[in-house]
Amino acid sequence: MLTRKVSDFLSRPKIILGVYLLVSVIIALQHYARGPLKYNNFQIFRAALGHLAAHQNLHLQYPNEYFDLFLYHPSFCIIFAPFSLLPLPVSLVLWLACCSLAMFYAIRSLPLRHTDKAFFWWFILFELVTSLHGQQTNPLIVAGGLLTFTLLENGDTRWAALFPLLAFCIKGYGLVYAGMFLFYPQKREYISYSVLWAVVLALLPLPVTGLDHFVQVYKDWYGILVADHAVNYGFSILGLIKVWWPSFSQSGVAKVQLAGVVLFGITWLLCLFRNQYRTLRQRLLLLAYASLWVILFNHAAESPTYVIAIPGVVLFHIVNRKQLAPWSKTLIVLVFVFCILAPTDIYPPALRHNFFEPYLIKVIPCVLVWVVLQIQLLLHQHENQN
Template identity: 65%
Template sequence: MKRFTAFFSREKVILIVYIIVSIVIGLQHYHGGPGKYNNYIIFRQSLFHLLDKSNLHTGYPNEYFDLFLYHPTFCILFSPFSLLPVSVGLILWLITCSLVVFYAIRSLPLEDNHKVFFWWFILIELVTSLHNQQTNPIIGALGLLTFSFLEKDKIKWAALFPILAFCIKGYGLIFAALFLFYPKKGYYILYSLLWMTVLGFLPLPVVGSEHFGQLYKDWYTCLIQDHKVNFGFSIMGLIKVWNPAFTDQDVSKVQYAGLLLFAVTWLWTLLKQNFKTIENRFLLLAYASLWVIMFNHAAESSTYVIAIQGVAIWYLFSREQLYPWAKVLIFLVFFFSILAPTDIYPLSWRRDFIVPNLIKVIPCFLVWCVLLIQLFSVEKK
């Protein structure tokens, strides 16, 4: 048993597992036909729509179902995969998602055994996201990299990662809020503005100045329309389940309340100077990772790879202080959040109970609540 544990605790072994899993999922979906890798096709075709100066965010039913909801710059960032044959591009995209997560965790200032726990704990949730070819693993990983580079005092790179996340999906920018707990805040803001300018204008040479403004108008319109119809795997979704009278107009009210709570949490931490220890800063990273999903009206099951990284971090730095309740919560997250969409539960359970009642959301919501209490009760060290 010790040899088995030691073998699967090796970094290279875990890396190989991540790569193999990505390849297997890629092959499985490619051979299942375009309907099995629809999200990849949405990402892939965005470059060609950009080159044609077409509206990125309208429907193209002859090519794929659903809409492209991403930042215009993402078309350029994804172009290396768009220019490859579908079979190769799909597999390389999934491998890239896994590798970014793997190396982001590796970059964290954690003990080796903590990294091993993190890699294995998040793997099933990563697989769920890979099955949907989603960008969420990369967005979450960019948050981890933001933290790592802030800890290393590499300000210009720490400023880049949240902007990159924003240029995929806007909510990734939340990780930039971590800079307030580090020195050189002025430099961070300046580099952030620089990266935002560079990445924001990345599509300009492709579409020209005449179409550039329209590109962002179309994106903004898409975001507004998307906000009107979603409750998501979120706090708003839970409220909708418990109170069917909850309307889409109420979503914004809850999100504004969540934003205010986030600001108050950050302000309290700053005023109390509760960010001096790396343990507390890790808890703030966990809070941001959970908060951005709990208050995300567009959150899906596959988005939860970001929330689960928050849970993993929370557990690593709370299991001793909150024993045994931390273990209870981590088991609830594993069995009712991570395993919720998997075949461990019968299809009828998932279809009739787990999905309609947003069971996946509840354990992560409980962890977020506990973490919120911790951040307001922690004493400066």
């Protein structure tokens, strides 16, 4: 009886929402109190609007303001503008709270049972915390993907077309969620609205840059994307190959990523031509596949970006916990223990720094889930009922 009451209490959306907000505020205040080095990523986002207005190259080093580089779309400066203009401590708290709220409400919007949503909220919480500690944009990207799915399910094509493009304006790979439109009617309407939203979002910097500097801003952005690709392997399949095969060179990165793109295309086209998207379960698996794939083949993937991959794991588990019970239960435990908890203080620092990080242990459980899901989709092995 007591166990059930505790379970019911912890399943209440208001309680979970309160935890999400409390965690966000605590992390924000903790990092602000420790000084600028602890919220460096936020400083990068915050300074971008001023650089844009001053007609400076957004993607150069500005060591007097922060370390590292601004790698985001020029329109992100405008989207982030409210946080650039508010006082620093207020904007930092609100930024992390917005990231958590986006994740919470995106999960809430999904066409899942309440018990599944509650599991989703709690299971991803530690991964969300990892992302919040880096003030990362990743929760917004995955929230955009989940909302895209919900809006497509509800037939709201106009707004469904917007969210993948908003995600793209944060990080380019967020656009992958736009591919879900293939499995829904009103494809022409989706494409038309996508073009409209793309133009609107691309022009966002124009009032700040003016015509003279507008084109240069996009040239600078393209240049940093090319340079970024040349130096990374990431917390990804590419990184694992580098760990296991040290001679793996940058020339091989493009080949592996191309193979990943081809495999992604083949998988989705097979599902499309075989009508392997008619049920909600099938569409949830396609969403799960996109969420995992976009991180596992991403040369820029980091530990905090796994807040994008973990929803794929959760959806895989929710769909398959009956059909593939032993596989699903084993994999979900492996992901929690060796992926979600990998960067936390659950493990001693020596173990984290000498084993988990250099050997990319965090990546391996998600790769296993992706492999099982890949086989499942190619062999058409899942239930054909809603």
